Amino acid sequence: MPRFCGWDKPLGQLMRLAHHLVRRDSGIYAFRLVVPADLRAQVGLGVIKKSLGTRDTAVAKLYAYALSSRYAAAFAALRGRVVSTPPNIDDVLAIMEGGGGKRLDIKTVDPRTNLPLHLKTNGSDGDNAAGLEALRIIFASPLPVASGPVVPAPVSGPSLRVAINTYAETEALGLKADTWDARRRALQSFSDYLDEQTSVGGITRARASEWTDALLRDGKSKQTVRNYTTHVAALFDSLMQKGQAEANPVAGLVKIKTREKKARRQEGFGWEPFDEATLRRIYDPQNLAKTRTDHVRWGAVIGLYTGARVGEVAQLALRDFEVVDGLPCVRVQAELDGQRVKSEAGHRLIPLHPDLIELGLMERVARLRTAGEEWLFPGLKLDGAAGVGNALSKGFSYYLRSLDVQARRSNGRIGFHSLRKNVVQQLQASAVSEERRRAYVGHESNEDVHKSVYMRRWTPGELSQVADGLRWKGWLDVDKLRTMLLSG
Numbered sequence: 112m113p114r115f116c117g118w119d120k121p122l123g124q125l126m127r128l129a130h131h132l133v134r135r136d137s138g139i140y141a142f143r144l145v146v147p148a149d150l151r152a153q154v155g156l157g158v159i160k161k162s163l164g165t166r167d168t169a170v171a172k173l174y175a176y177a178l179s180s181r182y183a184a185a186f187a188a189l190r191g192r193v194v195s196t197p198p199n200i201d202d203v204l205a206i207m208e209g210g211g212g213k214r215l216d217i218k219t220v221d222p223r224t225n226l227p228l229h230l231k232t233n234g235s236d237g238d239n240a241a242g243l244e245a246l247r248i249i250f251a252s253p254l255p256v257a258s259g260p261v262v263p264a265p266v267s268g269p270s271l272r273v274a275i276n277t278y279a280e281t282e283a284l285g286l287k288a289d290t291w292d293a294r295r296r297a298l299q300s301f302s303d304y305l306d307e308q309t310s311v312g313g314i315t316r317a318r319a320s321e322w323t324d325a326l327l328r329d330g331k332s333k334q335t336v337r338n339y340t341t342h343v344a345a346l347f348d349s350l351m352q353k354g355q356a357e358a359n360p361v362a363g364l365v366k367i368k369t370r371e372k373k374a375r376r377q378e379g380f381g382w383e384p385f386d387e388a389t390l391r392r393i394y395d396p397q398n399l400a401k402t403r404t405d406h407v408r409w410g411a412v413i414g415l416y417t418g419a420r421v422g423e424v425a426q427l428a429l430r431d432f433e434v435v436d437g438l439p440c441v442r443v444q445a446e447l448d449g450q451r452v453k454s455e456a457g458h459r460l461i462p463l464h465p466d467l468i469e470l471g472l473m474e475r476v477a478r479l480r481t482a483g484e485e486w487l488f489p490g491l492k493l494d495g496a497a498g499v500g501n502a503l504s505k506g507f508s509y510y511l512r513s514l515d516v517q518a519r520r521s522n523g524r525i526g527f528h529s530l531r532k533n534v535v536q537q538l539q540a541s542a543v544s545e546e547r548r549r550a551y552v553g554h555e556s557n558e559d560v561h562k563s564v565y566m567r568r569w570t571p572g573e574l575s576q577v578a579d580g581l582r583w584k585g586w587l588d589v590d591k592l593r594t595m596l597l598s599g
Contacts, residue, residue: 132175139163140171144179150186152313155357268355271314272307274346282349287451289498297342300326301361311347311356319343319360334375337365379520384532387586390415392514394583396591401513406488407506408596409475414527416464416581418534418552419443421507421527422500423457426450427487432476438462438571439473443553447485449493457553462571464578469589471597503527534581541580551577 133141144159151157159182163171268274275298283291304322305314319340326336340361350356375381385393392398393411402408410424417424423443428450431442442460445452452458463472476487493499507527518525531552538548549556550569556562 132171134171138166140165140168140175142175144182147186148315148317151315151317155312157316157358157360268310268312268350270307271302271305271309271311274311274350274355275302275307278346278349282345287498288494289501293338294342294345297339298346300339301343311350314360316358316360316364319364323361323365333365333367333371337367340364379522381522381524382528382532383518383520383523383525384529384536385516385525389516390533390583391586392516393511394587394592396588396595398514399510399592400595402506402510404506406491406503407510409472409488410503410527411507411510411530412470412592412596413467413472414530415533415583416467417441417461418531420453420457420500420531420553421504422451422453422498423553424527425488425491425500425503426493428485429476429480429487430485431487432463432473435460435462435571438575439468440571449499451499452553454553454555456549456555459550459553459568460571461551462575462578464581466578466581466584466587466589470593474597500527538577538580543577543580547574547577550574 133143135141140163142159142161142163146156146159163175165171269277278298279291279295283294286294301319301322304325305318323336323340326339327333331339340363344359344362344364347356347359347361351359394415399408399411406425410421413419413424413427414421426447426449427441428447430446431444433440433442440460440462443452444450444458479487479489488503492502504527511525516525535548535552538551543551546556546562547569548554551574556566
């Protein structure tokens with residue numbers, strides 16, 4: 112077996128490029144080349160991928176070596192160096208196959224230099240000569256560079272300032288006000304760090320990572336930085352659709368691992384449910400009577416019995432209340448201006464808990480209809496910058512502060528969303544099935560064929576069983592609470 116060593120430095124560089132050979136599940140080899148960091152702006156890509164169209168390992172290696180040398184020549188040309196372009200791969204294969212011997216196979220590579228150490232042939236003089244000739248042609252045949260580099264034409268695109276302004280005038284129009292406000296802050300941070308005159312096509316992933324690293328060093332949490340990258344990634348998605356950028360340099364740049372999420376939960380980050388003693392204080396009629404607005408009083412009660420999101424409660428219209436199969440129900444939907452629903456599962460028709468009927472909710476609906484009103488909470492602003500539920504959320508949080516209700520853990524959060532957690536956990540402790548729980552509070556079901564394809568929506572009658580799992584009467588004074596609610 113011939114032994115080869117002493118290759119020069121340029122060939123060592125080519126060999127390092129050539130080792131990006133990937134075998135797909137189909138068995139067909141592909142070539143994958145990482146573009147040098149200093150050339151990514153000119154090339155317009157961070158990674159070059161190309162199918163080699165063969166399952167033969169030896170042939171795939173030849174293709175990879177030849178492609179590597181072609182790209183090495185192109186990269187050198189971009190750096191302004193004089194280079195030679197290698198020959199057509201077919202010439203190499205013709206020499207190898209012409210002798211009728213075994214195709215060359217580079218068996219071992221020096222781990223320190225990535226240079227070939229052993230070249231396997233069938234041992235005959237003809238096959239050895241063919242192997243040597245193939246290597247000579249791949250690495251040493253001098254041809255002019257006039258044919259030009261085989262690289263994609265770089266895309267420069269507009270400046271970051273122009274791109275952000277255009278995005279604000281077009282794409283941002285369909286965003287919620289609070290979403291755009293958060294996105295605007297992230298884009299401003301990105302622009303400030305990279306310089307607003309920077310061409311979007313010249314922004315590499317490495318450069319973007321410097322921005323995220325700087326945010327983390329400045330003390331921002333990983334979750335916050337991840338949110339920033341998600342907002343900036345939306346800008347580059349838009350640019351890619353317009354052909355003004357070839358890649359998204361920030362997509363997936365910061366990821367929070369499962370173990371990190373678990374660690375955050377263990378440290379108490381997240382929404383806390385209220386314990387029973389706190390619920391007694393919140394729904395004490397004398398305490399709740401001190402709040403000035405109906406939307407906080409009634410919103411708190413509806414949230415306790417439905418687990419609905421704060422925006423879903425705030426946006427309730429009188430038309431959303433109806434009787435279905437003899438049961439008073441409320442429909443969570445987005446049929447009117449100002450209404451929004453988070454997901455497909457959020458669109459739901461649920462029966463009103465008997466306690467809500469006893470507390471006088473349908474009486475309030477009837478009175479408002481007679482008065483010619485349209486909404487359950489007339490005058491409540493739904494188009495605020497922070498979303499439809501902002502007024503209710505702030506009002507409820509202010510009420511909690513007035514009672515000196517605080518989170519149990521330093522990293523914990525409490526607010527209207529805590530009621531949603533109370534409802535889910537209360538139902539969890541009952542005989543109500545998980546499927547009914549999810550349907551009742553509007554959570555997406557597990558995506559399997561049985562549920563996503565075959566199951567229909569639950570009927571109000573079927574979901575009425577949920578009421579058995581929400582037994583707040585053990586501590587709630589319904590009669591006094593009804594008197595207080597209807598007197599407002």
